[in-house]
Amino acid sequence: MIGRIKNILFPTDFSDIANNAMRFAVAIAKRQQAKLHIFHAVIPEYLPVVGDVSLGVVYDGYEEVEKMNSKKLKNLAISLAATNHLKVESHTKIGNVAESIDQLAKELQIDLIVMGTHGTSNMREFFIGSNAYSTVKNSHCPVLTIPANSTSTDFSTVLFPVRNVKGVDEKYLSIINILKANRSKVLLLGVAHFNDFDSFDFISDKVNQLSLKMHEDGIEVKNRNQYCENIANFILDYTYATKPDLLVINANIDTDWKRYFLGSFAQRIVNNAPCPVLNIKPQ
Known part of the structure; x- marks a missing residue:
């Protein structure tokens, strides 16, 4: 992210923590006059197979979930663009969340990733615990992590x-x-x-x-x-x-x-x- 911030990626799971982080992503995009990319990953669900070998099969309903969430994300992008006078694009992928974020960030030449984090406590002191951990570890660009209780953008x-x-x-x-x-x-x-x-x-x-x-x-x-x-x-x-x-x-x-x-x-x-x-x- 050396130079102007042109593209910002905001991953969301539609939770309250993600919605709070979205306020930061929007505010930064407005100040930097950057394009905002909002993203949601659909994780395939696996059903157990009973037999001699313990395996799993992919639950075929995930494609319908992806279609539904893609529509939800597009509507959110339209609303954010109209309300904040921003260029906003929506993206969905099926697969691992952190890997999908990293892949999309490279494809779109993202300059900054903004995402919420649940944080950790007690036994998990040394593990960020959410997908934020893997994103920070693997990302080619800076990652802004937003605690759930952060307010001022x-x-x-x-x-x-x-x-x-x-x-x-x-x-x-x-x-x-x-x-x-x-x-x-x-x-x-x-x-x-x-x-x-x-x-x-x-x-x-x-x-x-x-x-x-x-x-x-x-x-x-x-x-x-x-x-x-x-x-x-x-x-x-x-x-x-x-x-x-x-x-x-x-x-x-x-x-x-x-x-x-x-x-x-x-x-x-x-x-x-x-x-x-x-x-x-x-x-």
């Missing part, structure tokens, strides 16, 4: 943490249009572990560089650098204390487990943040 204040990871400059280039369209104030937060002096020097220099760049771009910015025991916990505590409208993170993949897991940092942030989280993976 204006990103007046944006929290921008800086860690000693790849993609910090790319993260800024990816959101500059969002910052300008919202006239956002940026909270630059450099964070390093206690006694990690090399990382602290890196983030201090990077925060200074980004601060100068943002000032040149006409963006209001406030800086803070901090040592802490746990970076994810500190960022979450800082988010609750400062109440930003948007939190932007590098959703890095843990190298040894990249086929299965996001880094624990990204998982913990998305699971527990009280505000929308824009997840950007280094390319």
Whole structure:
């Protein structure tokens, strides 16, 4: 999403959580003058087969469900286009939700995916739990996850943490249009572990560089650098204390487990943040 945001993808299951996320997708599309693509995946149902081998057969009623939901989605697209003066297209696919989102995002050259997330708790702390997890993990473009209780669609204040990871400059280039369209104030937060002096020097220099760049771009910015025991916990505590409208993170993949897991940092942030989280993976 470096450059103008031209195409936004909003996946929906027609739930209240998705409907809330839709408000954000519409608001961003209006501010960015982007085309909004709304999408629904129909998951084939399987019936068990009784016999020596445990298999499953696809329930043939799913095609009728797809036809019904496709009509529902088209009506929604027409309503959104007329009400908000937007270009809106509807898309339906039969198959796995996350895989269908990823495939469609590539086909349509999507710049941003906006979707609701149920979050997690207790035993599922390290798993986002919904299709948002797989989407963030696999997507080629940034993914904005919207907690169920998020209300304000204006990103007046944006929290921008800086860690000693790849993609910090790319993260800024990816959101500059969002910052300008919202006239956002940026909270630059450099964070390093206690006694990690090399990382602290890196983030201090990077925060200074980004601060100068943002000032040149006409963006209001406030800086803070901090040592802490746990970076994810500190960022979450800082988010609750400062109440930003948007939190932007590098959703890095843990190298040894990249086929299965996001880094624990990204998982913990998305699971527990009280505000929308824009997840950007280094390319």
